[in-house]
Amino acid sequence: MALASSPGMCEQGDNGSQTVRRSEFVDDLGGSDFFGTPFVHVIETAFDRRLLCHFLPNDPWLLAFLRRVSVRPGMFLGDENVRTLAVFIQEYCQARVDLGMPEFGATESSLLAEFEKWLATKLDDTRDVAWPTLIAADDPGERNVRAFFSRFEEFLRERGDSLSHSADVPWPP
Incomplete structure (x- = not known):
């Protein structure tokens, strides 16, 4: 089966499911390799319909997740503690590595490190600690x-972005 269309597009499938398509051709919906064939995820929707999402390993995921x-x-997360969020992100990154994918999408690889530097400056904290520790000190x-x-x-x-800009990005990749 071969598919091609614009990124992030959804359309009704033959059996009532929706398919998010990418601009790349997909010859084998069950296949997944690091360089070409998108990974396929099946997500249960509210009415027992299935949403097939095709993701490439370098697709952004962090902002959509957050x-x-x-x-x-x-x-x-199970609770509302920032350390739990940090562990979740760390373990999700590890799972991606275990699957042969990069930890972050191509545009997100330095986002949390930049946030950490920004936050330390904003809080006037000179310690060399991670962003969860800075947030815990702040609250x-x-x-x-x-x-x-x-x-x-x-x-x-401040960077001209927002979490709301990631509303159309499907997750999980």
């Missing part, structure tokens, strides 16, 4: 993931 988590962090409460999203959104706005 946007979804920001709405209901407890549902994704020592157990539900401090909201402080992360507030600071991260501020960081993105």
